[in-house]
Amino acid sequence: GRSIDVDAEAMPGMAADAAPGRARAARKSRAGGLPAATPAAEPVSAEPVTMYGTSETYTDYGVNPFTMVADDALSTFSIDVDTASFTIARKKIEAGVLPPPEAVRVEEFVNYLDYGYAAPTDGEAFAVHMDAMPDPFRSGHHILRVGVQAREISRDARPPLHLTFLVDVSGSMSSSDKLGLARKSLHMLVDSLREDDTVALATYAGRTAKILDPTPASRKWAIHQAIADLRAGGSTAMASGLDLAYEMAWDSFEPGHENRVIVLSDGDANVGNTSWDDMLSQIKGYADRGVTMSTIGFGMGNYQDTLMEQLSNHGDGNNYYIDDADQARRVFVEELGGTLVTVARDTRIQVEFNPDAVLAYRLIGYENRDIADKDFRNDKVDAGEVGSGHNVTALYDVILADGYARDLATVRLRYEQPGADVDHGGSGGIERAWTFRDRDLAERPDFASRDLRMAYTAATFAEILRHSPEVEELSLDALIAFGDGSRRPGEADDTELIELMRQARTLGAGTRSGVVSVR
Structure with a gap:
């Protein structure tokens, strides 16, 4: 992989309880005109990148280039409901340092805000909403938004949860922002x-331990006591811990219920059978049998973002990063259904652009x-899982044709129902389509x-x-001014996003001094 130089002086210790923040968006910018058919850039190796001065790892997936519709009218991608990248960036900025560019996944900034x-x-299962506007800063560019809203299952109507922590x-x-915050998060959940x-509760350090057999939540006192007794010490045998957790989850597996392993870690794995491919293969196998995984990240200095994201991807689950108690409450209390109750599996979107538009x-x-x-x-190809009440947003930067046609694009969404064809044997997909019309396009950004x-503001900030x-x-x-004038009344997340942008500006974001050099 590539290594990143980070000024050691600009890496203060992380505060245990950084202030809360929230955000999300999607969009981009550059000097106007038709994008000289951006070359299909060299493929990015997608190897984990280690930050100098720390043992943190992130992966650079590159930046999507422009595609000429005459060459390829189809854009196909898996839905993503993760938000870890945003909260990692928030913790970094509030600690006085910009996040490494490789840590920033634009869609996770986009999907942090609620629209x-x-x-x-x-x-x-889904409603799809579409709108568009001219780019506020680049003549000839427009921003198209595709918003997907999943149905919500009430607390009383959802299936029982069988959770293995x-x-x-x-x-x-x-440290208090790792195991201390993990305990607080579990108590809330x-x-x-x-x-x-x-x-059920298992732990791993140099050895693994079964702390609590599957226990009804009616016995909350016993569960709370087991969580409160957790203490840190020793090395990190993550692979052995996964073996134990999945064994426990499978022993208590209930068809038709939500069976999930929840990993709480900084992702650092330095002892045991920690082969990357072995762990991913094991997790994918259990996901295909109906035991999914969520990864919940904590702390800085040695955080393994790449590992935590890929574990949850292969586990048909979601990936969160908890930077403070407010974020824990958001994930495990306010949005519990979206976090743990799946309403659609292998969800993917395909947008077909009209070459006349x-x-x-x-x-x-x-x-x-x-x-x-x-x-x-192809329903054998893995895609994203969506939880109860989740919404997902994707933004496109487009160049419209002169005198463009009325229909700009067709948006197709395909998914499988939870529990159906769990082994990915194929042909269980449900597909819906919507038309993106010119009436969805605002004449001006305002x-x-x-x-x-x-x-747009959140996505461009991520860019x-x-x-x-x-x-x-x-x-x-200019982006801060645009975002400040676009805030939605009563939305604290918007205010926090603008404040985070202002903090990033003081750290050099958007200037050459804010660039982390890559060697």
Whole structure:
């Protein structure tokens, strides 16, 4: 992989409870004109990148180039509901240092904010919402938004949860923003469960330990006590811990219920059978049998972002990073259904652009979620899982044709129902389609919805942080002003996003001094 130089002086210790923040969006910028058919850039190796001065690893997935519609009218990708990248960036910035560009995944900034999409009707699993506006800073560019809203299952109507917590109690987890915050998070989660849910608990350090057999949530006191007794010390045998956790989860497996392993860790694995491919293969095998995985990350200095994201991807689950108690409450209390109750499996989107309306397009983010166009209807190909009430947003930067046609694009969404064809044997897919019409396009940015404008703001901020060539000409001051004028009344997340951008500006974001050099 490539190594990144980070000024050691700019790496203060992480505060145990950094202030909360929230955000999400999607979009980009650059000097105007038709994007000289951006060359299909050299493929990025997607090898984990280690930051100098730390043992943190992140992966550079590159930046999507523009594609000429005449060459390829189809854009196909897996849905992504993760938000870890945003909270990692927030913790870094609030600690006084910019995140490494490789840590920034634009779609996770986009999907951190809630856009208030209307829920699906008539028993449908999803509703799709579309709108567009001219780029506020680049003549000739437009931003198209595709928003997907999943149906919500009420707390009483959801299936029982059978959760196996796998907690990293190695010495690297000893700080209050690691194991201390993990304990707080688990206490919150347990208090949010129904009496017919169950919890099991295992730990790993130099050795693994079964702490609690599957226990009904009606016995909350016993679960809380087991969590409170967790202490850190020793090395890190993650692979052995996964073996134990999945063995426990499989022994208590209940068909038709939500069976999930939840890993709480900094991702550091330095002892035992920690072969990357072995762990991913094991997790994928259990996911195909109906035991999914969520990864919950903590701490800085040795955080293994690449490992935590890929474990959850192969486990048909989700990946969160907890930087403070407010984020824990958001994930495990306010959005518990979306975190742990799956309403659709292997969910993917395909956008087909009309060559009479669109000359070129670029999907903003989702670089590591690309699916071959020919595999859109191949249900054996793994894609993203969506939880109860989750919403997912994707933004496209497009160049419209002169006198463009009325229909800009067709948006197709395909998914499988939870529990159906768990072994990915194929042909269980459900597909829906919507048309993106010119009436969905605002004449001016200030005529567009505040939701779209905030999505643009968050995505473009992420583009600046990851040094995307598409925003080289964009002023962060101008983006802050645009975002500040686009805030939605009563949305604290919007205010926090703008404040985070201001903090990033003081650290050099958007300037050459804010660039982390790559060697």
